[in-house]
Amino acid sequence: MKIPILYNLRSLKERPVSTLTTAAGMALVVAVFVAMMALSNGFRAAMVRTGSSDNAFVLRRGATAEMYSGIGRNGVSIVAGMPFVARDANNLPLISPEIFVVLGLRRLNGGLANVVVRGVSARVMQVRDNIEITEGRAFRPGAAEILIGEAIIDRFPNTAVGDTFKFGGRDWTVVGHFSAGGSSFESEVWGENELLMPVFRGEVFQSISFRMTDPGSFDGVKQTLEDDRRLFVEVFRENEFYASQSELLGQILNFIAVFIAGVMAVGAVFGAINTMYAAVSSRAPEIAVLLTLGFKPGNVLSSFLAEAVLIAFLGGLAGCIITLPINGLVTSTTNWNSFSEVAFAFRVTPNVLVNGMIFAVVMGLIGGFFPARKAAKQPVVVALREG
Amino acid sequence: MKYARLIWVNLIRNKRRTILTVLSVAVALFLFTTLRSVVTALNAVSEVGSESRLVVSSAMGITFPLPQSYYERLRAQEGVESVTWANWFGGVYVDPSNFFAQFAIDAETYLPMYPEVVVPEDQRAAFLAERTGALVGSGLMERFGWSLGQSVTLQGTIIPGDWEFTIRAVYDPNPASYGDQLFFFHYDHLYEGSNQQMSPGWYALQLADPNSAPEVINRIDAIYENSTAPTKTETERAFQTGFVTMWGNIGFLVQAIGTAVFFAILLVSANTMMMAGRERISENAVLKTLGFPDGLLFVFVLIEAVTITLLGGALGVFGAKAMFGPGNPMTMFIPGFEVHTSTVTLGLTIAIVLGLVSGFVPAFQAMRLSVVQSLRRVA
Amino acid sequence: MALVEISNLRKVYHRDSQEIPVFDAVDLELDSGGFLALMGPSGSGKTTLLNILAGLDSPTSGSVMVDGQEITGMKPKQLAAWRARHVGFIFQFYNLLPVLTAFQNVELPLLLTKLSKKDRRDHVMTAMGVVGLTDRADHFPRQLSGGQEQRVGIARAIVSDPTMILADEPTGDLDAKSADEILTLLQRLNEEFGKTIMMVTHDAHAAERAHATTHLDKGVLHR
Numbered sequence: 002m003k004i005p006i007l008y009n010l011r012s013l014k015e016r017p018v019s020t021l022t023t024a025a026g027m028a029l030v031v032a033v034f035v036a037m038m039a040l041s042n043g044f045r046a047a048m049v050r051t052g053s054s055d056n057a058f059v060l061r062r063g064a065t066a067e068m069y070s071g072i073g074r075n076g077v078s079i080v081a082g083m084p085f086v087a088r089d090a091n092n093l094p095l096i097s098p099e100i101f102v103v104l105g106l107r108r109l110n111g112g113l114a115n116v117v118v119r120g121v122s123a124r125v126m127q128v129r130d131n132i133e134i135t136e137g138r139a140f141r142p143g144a145a146e147i148l149i150g151e152a153i154i155d156r157f158p159n160t161a162v163g164d165t166f167k168f169g170g171r172d173w174t175v176v177g178h179f180s181a182g183g184s185s186f187e188s189e190v191w192g193e194n195e196l197l198m199p200v201f202r203g204e205v206f207q208s209i210s211f212r213m214t215d216p217g218s219f220d221g222v223k224q225t226l227e228d229d230r231r232l233f234v235e236v237f238r239e240n241e242f243y244a245s246q247s248e249l250l251g252q253i254l255n256f257i258a259v260f261i262a263g264v265m266a267v268g269a270v271f272g273a274i275n276t277m278y279a280a281v282s283s284r285a286p287e288i289a290v291l292l293t294l295g296f297k298p299g300n301v302l303s304s305f306l307a308e309a310v311l312i313a314f315l316g317g318l319a320g321c322i323i324t325l326p327i328n329g330l331v332t333s334t335t336n337w338n339s340f341s342e343v344a345f346a347f348r349v350t351p352n353v354l355v356n357g358m359i360f361a362v363v364m365g366l367i368g369g370f371f372p373a374r375k376a377a378k379q380p381v382v383v384a385l386r387e388g
Numbered sequence: 389m390k391y392a393r394l395i396w397v398n399l400i401r402n403k404r405r406t407i408l409t410v411l412s413v414a415v416a417l418f419l420f421t422t423l424r425s426v427v428t429a430l431n432a433v434s435e436v437g438s439e440s441r442l443v444v445s446s447a448m449g450i451t452f453p454l455p456q457s458y459y460e461r462l463r464a465q466e467g468v469e470s471v472t473w474a475n476w477f478g479g480v481y482v483d484p485s486n487f488f489a490q491f492a493i494d495a496e497t498y499l500p501m502y503p504e505v506v507v508p509e510d511q512r513a514a515f516l517a518e519r520t521g522a523l524v525g526s527g528l529m530e531r532f533g534w535s536l537g538q539s540v541t542l543q544g545t546i547i548p549g550d551w552e553f554t555i556r557a558v559y560d561p562n563p564a565s566y567g568d569q570l571f572f573f574h575y576d577h578l579y580e581g582s583n584q585q586m587s588p589g590w591y592a593l594q595l596a597d598p599n600s601a602p603e604v605i606n607r608i609d610a611i612y613e614n615s616t617a618p619t620k621t622e623t624e625r626a627f628q629t630g631f632v633t634m635w636g637n638i639g640f641l642v643q644a645i646g647t648a649v650f651f652a653i654l655l656v657s658a659n660t661m662m663m664a665g666r667e668r669i670s671e672n673a674v675l676k677t678l679g680f681p682d683g684l685l686f687v688f689v690l691i692e693a694v695t696i697t698l699l700g701g702a703l704g705v706f707g708a709k710a711m712f713g714p715g716n717p718m719t720m721f722i723p724g725f726e727v728h729t730s731t732v733t734l735g736l737t738i739a740i741v742l743g744l745v746s747g748f749v750p751a752f753q754a755m756r757l758s759v760v761q762s763l764r765r766v767a
Numbered sequence: 768m769a770l771v772e773i774s775n776l777r778k779v780y781h782r783d784s785q786e787i788p789v790f791d792a793v794d795l796e797l798d799s800g801g802f803l804a805l806m807g808p809s810g811s812g813k814t815t816l817l818n819i820l821a822g823l824d825s826p827t828s829g830s831v832m833v834d835g836q837e838i839t840g841m842k843p844k845q846l847a848a849w850r851a852r853h854v855g856f857i858f859q860f861y862n863l864l865p866v867l868t869a870f871q872n873v874e875l876p877l878l879l880t881k882l883s884k885k886d887r888r889d890h891v892m893t894a895m896g897v898v899g900l901t902d903r904a905d906h907f908p909r910q911l912s913g914g915q916e917q918r919v920g921i922a923r924a925i926v927s928d929p930t931m932i933l934a935d936e937p938t939g940d941l942d943a944k945s946a947d948e949i950l951t952l953l954q955r956l957n958e959e960f961g962k963t964i965m966m967v968t969h970d971a972h973a974a975e976r977a978h979a980t981t982h983l984d985k986g987v988l989h990r
Binding site: 390391393394397398400401670671673674675676677678679680681682683759760763 | 815818821823824843844847848849850851852854856858862864866867871875876878879884923
């Protein structure tokens, strides 16, 4: 591009109000876009990290969610005895038959939430290996003790270590907090499965999670268990199951993000088009001079296009900056699929920011194109006369 | 109005600019209307519900059932006129995307308590007489093209298996906000079909006097507080609201976005008006020379600005209203999603305010324009 | 009593903290039906004097009486109304509104009156008849030549029958032929229709068309 960019920069300074208002409009659009993408991103990240591809996940056949599933003790023994279930150093199967219920709790900031209470095996931390105790300790088998996930400790009452949680006609002591690699497990309350079972639904587990000896042979594992007439189950890779549970909500969030940002972008682009057309009109004599000096129409087009992109870039930058503070902000909603509360944080990743800037630049290109083309096609004589 | 032409020619002077600005405002107000309708629809859900009905559910959460034995004791409570119960079925009709709410009810006690469910007498009798009968909302009938007497199969999730029903009755909701896409069938059928494992999901109570609600609520919860199945009793409205709150911070999110949208478009519109203003300095000077008072020029600019924003606003608001008419796709996620008159009014008001604010500075500048300075610039 | 009586007029501009005097102690009289040319070198303040007379600018001190009314103390709103009634202004660069037709441009001053649409139409067509442009009434300024544009400007200046016509270099942007036509038209307005005219010009030939000429030089008015 032969026409120096300095020309564009100076021209922008010449019309500060116009430039700033257009850039500010774009900044807001980019800010909303980035915020919504961060929201959707945060949710997806939480769901995607939930579960492992090395683990198999077993539900009763036909259950569309953990809540609806039921597998008896018999079934658990059969599965635990299978050769493809990995074992630990003491030859104990790495298996966690689990209880899944949702408790209706009041959030600290108001409103009702269905918090997942999961009864897990005492050996769950070997079955799922991104679980870490961040405060306190793990529950002791046989004791009325529970762990609270990182994502919900500030959102519900009585979740500090040492507090007493009341449900199912018993008092439960919070003995620790845990993290789970940013997954949706962090929105849950965990206790021992054997202890929670009688409190809730009786002699039935909702799911079985186990580590496969050879994750590559998943298809065989699935076939074997599903064909077994003693069982009545469906098998998934653990991470794939949880991903599918959040698919709908993830899509909704994504759709909302794209829809809102898209609509706003249209409005902002119209504004940019107006600004650029006005710029081109008022600078007709300058353009004529440039053409007279020997710059080609193509140069003029690139120059004005660059100017539009410059404004958009400024706006995009501002938009990204003002959205940064929301990173890490925790919000929650109900995943209607699993009918459970999922808390997640806005995640403003470099990827999201880059997308925001690209979005801004695209707006600039679209907004600047027609005006730039008009500038380039301007007949020299007309321009000089107008001056 | 004799000045109309002056204002009109200024609007069409630069058609492209005017049209783009109008569209910009239209788009922003379309978005605003949609977002606000989400909020009003969610709030509306919590307004459906009688003030004289209570809901008794498990204190542990809505997913935990209550003992059947509670029925007698609740019915005997002072201030309670009648008691019924229901269960959420959560079945799948062909595909999970065909979502609608299904309830197993004790029809004989349920229907009298819910006069909102308006059923023709003969159909009611037919429904009551048949254990596998279904009572379906008129909206569902239309949505799936069902007819009376048709057989409908639901795949159970809570209790697995194929559950077949015959539509014996169709209801119309009164008021409409109650919802016309509900599917009712007999609790007894569910009880039998689940090998007698079911028990009521929740109880509903009709109060003789709505004012007695707080007292009755406390009384009932106190009775069961230390039992194996403690209760949470609340007004029907509170119960509905609970579901809305499960969405989380949606209200706040929507408002934040709405605010951002407003300001973004304000900037676009203000920019347009200012650009127009700059171009017309000499013309305004001429008008003043001819004797047009300052105040009149101020008004001209404002009228021009408001015309643009109101036009765009109307386009956006009514466009949204037309798009989200009865039976629109959004009603699947949020029942009764529509654009209320209050939202339309709010949207148009905002459009007007937008015009006034964005036109203010250029109008002020036009008013205060020094004729002498401006003419000097030209000559 | 003269139609226009300017006494002891003084105008000083203030820029930053500097005082720039334009003219001082100017006395001027214009009788009804008179045609005065005001000449002077560039920057002498003749346009400023005209602007003050038109009520577009205010003097630093002094008095301006038009038809027995003192206008120097008037508020902007009063001046606007006064201007509509008493002044017909002709600009060097015509200053027609490009978005309006010739007819609509001429009609503008009448919008400030209470005349009905029909009456307005009659007045406009009369004015356009005087300047000889009735057949161009529906043309836009860009479709007219410079001379024609100025004639529309003149029609606009006379359409509401103002007390006086003030012209600021009316022929400054025209070729010789068109300039001649315009000056002839002004003379006609003055002699046939009895219009009082004050014209600022730097062209001596133009000034010859007036009854009298006065010079403004270095802030002082000479006869």
